Amino acid sequence: MAGINLLTKNFKIINMKKILMKKVLIALDYDPTAQKVAEVGFSLAKTMGAEVTLLHVISDPVIYPAPEHVTIIGFTNQQDTNVLQMDSVDGLKNAAQTYLDKTKLHLGDKTIQILIKEGYFAESILMAAKKMHADVIVMGSHSQKWLENILMGSVTEKVLRSTSVPLFIVPTKKH
Numbered sequence: 001m002a003g004i005n006l007l008t009k010n011f012k013i014i015n016m017k018k019i020l021m022k023k024v025l026i027a028l029d030y031d032p033t034a035q036k037v038a039e040v041g042f043s044l045a046k047t048m049g050a051e052v053t054l055l056h057v058i059s060d061p062v063i064y065p066a067p068e069h070v071t072i073i074g075f076t077n078q079q080d081t082n083v084l085q086m087d088s089v090d091g092l093k094n095a096a097q098t099y100l101d102k103t104k105l106h107l108g109d110k111t112i113q114i115l116i117k118e119g120y121f122a123e124s125i126l127m128a129a130k131k132m133h134a135d136v137i138v139m140g141s142h143s144q145k146w147l148e149n150i151l152m153g154s155v156t157e158k159v160l161r162s163t164s165v166p167l168f169i170v171p172t173k174k175h
Helices: 034-048 089-107 121-132 146-152 155-162
Strands: 003-007 013-017 023-027 051-058 113-118 136-141 167-171
Touching (some): 023 034, 023 121, 034 089, 051 121, 121 155, 155 167
Parallel strands (some): 023 051, 051 113
Antiparallel strands (some): 003 013
16 A cells, blocks of 8 residues: 655654545435535545445434425425325335435435434444444534533434544534
8 A cells, every 4th residue: 555654743754554435424314404414425425436325314203303394305395295204114214215315316326325224323323334334424513402412412423422433524503
């Protein structure tokens, strides 16, 4: 492998190995800012010549919003979301598959892989990254109310504290 030589403060030469990033895992939720996360993550992966996997984690159906409140890539109005039956695990899987398929179409790359997992968000993201040998995890960081952060913490923060895989965080704070 080709190395990079860096001069340190004491003028010693340090040889650093080049690390190849071949697999990028992009974790997406149903927040409207997910489009930005998908686009930035995809751009990062293409710059590195890496494979892309889009991941959505399904959790308890109770936490999902009513379909009339869902604003996600490819679903622009209530008529689009009425086809999504988000009150059962099977309905959630179908909705996630449709969502990731539309995201893949939006990004314009047929080689993108799609992965749907069930479970706790952070743990499922970490397990998926480990299983697929991801070189980078891409996630968004939503601006939440301080009380919510104290009580439950953010998924991105939980992944950051537990991962050994580099994490690329896309700020999605709404202005």
